[in-house]
Amino acid sequence: MQNFTFQNGTKIIFGKDQEQLVGQEAAQYGKKLLLHYGGGSIKESGLYDRVVQAVLEQGIEIIELGGVQPNPRVSLVREGVTLCKEHNIDFILAIGGGSVIDSAKAIAAGANYDGDVWDFFTGKSPVTDCLPIGVVLTIPAAGSESSAGSVITNEEGDYKRAVGHGTMRPKFAILNPVLTYTLPSYQTACGITDMMAHILERYFTNEKNVELTDRLCEATLKTIINNAHTVIEDPTNYAARAEIMWAGTLAHNDLLNTGRIGDWGSHDIEHEVSGIYDIAHGAGLAIIFPAWMKYVYKHDVNRFVQFANRVWDVEIDLNDLEKTALAGIKETEQFFSSIGMPITLAEANVGEEHFEEMAKKGTERGPLGNFIKLQEDDVFEIYQLAK
Structure with a gap:
């Protein structure tokens, strides 16, 4: 820590x-x-x-x-x-x-x-x-x-x-x-995705022995997931709205990253998308984060296995940890889709014409992220995975 x-x-x-x-x-x-x-x-x-x-x-x-x-x-x-x-x-x-x-x-x-x-x-x-x-x-x-x-x-x-x-x-x-009762369901879903991304940026760390904040991150993620469909389907459900609102604050008030170094590459990669195309930040993160996961998961398969098991209740296949890690990524992607988020750039009407420009602009002040340092070519490949 x-x-x-x-x-x-x-x-x-x-x-x-x-x-x-x-x-x-x-x-x-x-x-x-x-x-x-x-x-x-x-x-x-x-x-x-x-x-x-x-x-x-x-x-x-x-x-x-x-x-x-x-x-x-x-x-x-x-x-x-x-x-x-x-x-x-x-x-x-x-x-x-x-x-x-x-x-x-x-x-x-x-x-x-x-x-x-x-x-x-x-x-x-x-x-x-x-x-x-x-x-x-x-x-x-x-x-x-x-x-x-x-x-x-x-x-x-x-x-x-x-x-x-x-x-x-x-x-x-x-x-x-x-x-928050009158928020459109799409805006509610964008918010849910945004707060989940804030937690995931902190969760995927190279720091060892951070069990307490791992568990806090996992609990906050599960609380958001457990209440997400309720607030979309029943917008005036006070109990669910309260859970989501407080979780959004805890996701980004710095408590969850105490003792650890988060990544933040996905946020920077998404900023280039919404900077040009003016899409909702949460929608952009629903697209970029799973693509980032697919690109980097082999760097620490065990952390992705832990994520899959503790957050999504995926059973660990001890004979194929990579299969478990990929199942967790798939669950994340499917959840975003289930609350009405796009999960590809094409769904958000974002084409390939600016991939090189976005990758270059995003890394002009240096590599992105901390879990893995991403250079311009890496960012370009993540856009390709997201298309």
């Missing part, structure tokens, strides 16, 4: 009607707030009005910036940075899912920086300080509500890049499973 320091400063406020507490939580961080959100769904549901009322009751001034899209754009982030500087914003409140939260984090970092916010995502400048951020979560998926990372797309060149820093963790996150 690796040495580690674990500190997650995000206050989680979980349960029914907890968004009513947003005003008093926000009031701890100042008197001028940037309210950041996506489209009109929060207004149609009444959530926007409830949040605004709770904030105004605390005497907080609100500046608004809506319009966040899936795969959030740096152009809107730049608008947010400008607003923060012009209005001397004290605090940013994000209402939405991972895209809104990631956009809010980028704005929070850029607000205290004299250069262009994209510098953080290219490695030109490190993040050193952020405005405080709060979250009212509406889409369980990305885990951004308590993570230290942000992923943003630059329309110039179709680059999708990530950056992380401890100050980017939200100060609080309000998680009310009821707010």
Whole structure:
């Protein structure tokens, strides 16, 4: 087990009607707030009005910036940075899912920086300080509500890049499973896939003797799997929605990777796909992750056998461990398909025309992943396996 320091400063406020507490939580961080959100769904549901009322009751001034899209754009982030500087914003409140939260984090970092916010995502400048951020979560998926990372797309060149820093963790996150009842089934499935991928990135490690976090990863995966079809078929099932929502947070709050080094190659490979084709991140991961598994499983067949047995209840064939490992990969692929995810690039209307470009762009700052270091040719082959 690796040495580690674990500190997650995000206050989680979980349960029914907890968004009513947003005003008093926000009031701890100042008197001028940037309210950041996506489209009109929060207004149609009444959530926007409830949040605004709770904030105004605390005497907080609100500046608004809506319009966040899936795969959030740096152009809107730049608008947010400008607003923060012009209005001397004290605090940013994000209402939405991972895209809104990631956009809010980028704005929070850029607000205290004299250069262009994209510098953080290219490695030109490190993040050193952020405005405080709060979250009212509406889409369980990305885990951004308590993570230290942000992923943003630059329309110039179709680059999708990530950056992380401890100050980017939200100060609080309000998680009310009821707010997820109206999510379309496809969006729910994308979220399920995204959170599972976050766990799998941590699970496939070269680190030995990490039994506790192995078991935590496996338990969280099984909980997601056990509740996935319920939330899709019965969207207002509070118990199942609660399990999925909390699992999504645990999947990406860094607890599950304590003492181990995760991979993250699949995320980087997928970012090139959604950066160009603008598909949902979860859908892209449903395609890329099984392809990555097929490409690398021989590196540590025993870990893939453990995954197949403990997560998917595949009986271990001691005479053919490779058969067991491949069965676990197949179960993963079939599960993604069963909840409505594409499992090939063709299903997502992604052709082969950009494979070489994506492989080159993805590795331009070095090889991808840690389980196996993937060079440009390796990434190209994974796209081939995924087509």
